[in-house]
Amino acid sequence: MRFVLNLALISGESIIRLLALRLPSVQRAKHKKKHYMKSILAIGASTSKNSINRRLANFAANQVPNGQVTLLDLNDFNMPLFSVDLEVELGSPKSAQLFKEHIKSADAIVISFAEHNGSYSSAFKNIIDWASRIEGKLWEGKTLFLMATSPGGRGGQTVLTSATNGYPHMGGNVSAEFSLPSFNANFIDERIVDGDLKNEFNKQLGAFVASI
Numbered sequence: 001m002r003f004v005l006n007l008a009l010i011s012g013e014s015i016i017r018l019l020a021l022r023l024p025s026v027q028r029a030k031h032k033k034k035h036y037m038k039s040i041l042a043i044g045a046s047t048s049k050n051s052i053n054r055r056l057a058n059f060a061a062n063q064v065p066n067g068q069v070t071l072l073d074l075n076d077f078n079m080p081l082f083s084v085d086l087e088v089e090l091g092s093p094k095s096a097q098l099f100k101e102h103i104k105s106a107d108a109i110v111i112s113f114a115e116h117n118g119s120y121s122s123a124f125k126n127i128i129d130w131a132s133r134i135e136g137k138l139w140e141g142k143t144l145f146l147m148a149t150s151p152g153g154r155g156g157q158t159v160l161t162s163a164t165n166g167y168p169h170m171g172g173n174v175s176a177e178f179s180l181p182s183f184n185a186n187f188i189d190e191r192i193v194d195g196d197l198k199n200e201f202n203k204q205l206g207a208f209v210a211s212i
């Protein structure tokens, strides 16, 4: 600052030269931001081997420009059924800590929920219960794109609404949500084929990308 003031005392012309010198570096910074890779965590909230929600989460995450996708398989996060007594006895399972680390290291997160009896799959809920006991809010302020799909006509809307309402209270910045009904008719060759659903998906994807 003192350096700049001294220059101002020398002459106005020097200041103009100084500003001109700074311009290229401002342009360089913009250029850098454009190519910055974003780490996107994709979660299919199901343990099904051929989970349709994992496929949808993977599809959505891979649409993010400059995204580097990590797709989780919940089968890699084995842990006992949560209980406060077990927690006192064992502490936090390694798998729950690893799940939390994935959240922490992501720039943004895409989740597609399997709906079981109107709610989360047991395995996902169990992981969430364990991970939510680790320090800090579960979603760590991360930008979330929440989705659900099912073979039925409601597309997991009940579990999606529950997560959309609940996750802001758990440190999630829910920037977009999308439900894909009748998965088998609407998702063919790993893409959404219905025009209206595709438009709605792209609108939500745009909102997600804009807030990362």
Ligand SMILES: Cc1cc2nc3c(=O)[nH]c(=O)nc-3n(C[C@H](O)[C@H](O)[C@H](O)COP(=O)(O)O)c2cc1C
Pocket: 044, 045, 046, 047, 048, 050, 051, 052, 053, 054, 113, 114, 115, 116, 117, 118, 119, 149, 150, 151, 152, 154, 155, 156
């Ligand atoms: C125990 C159980 C409960 C289910 N309950 C619902 C439900 O409430 N709503 C729904 O749309 N589909 C329900 N389904 C069907 C799932 O949507 C379907 O199995 C779907 O493939 C789950 O997603 P996934 O392939 O990602 O696991 C249920 C399936 C199971 C096994």
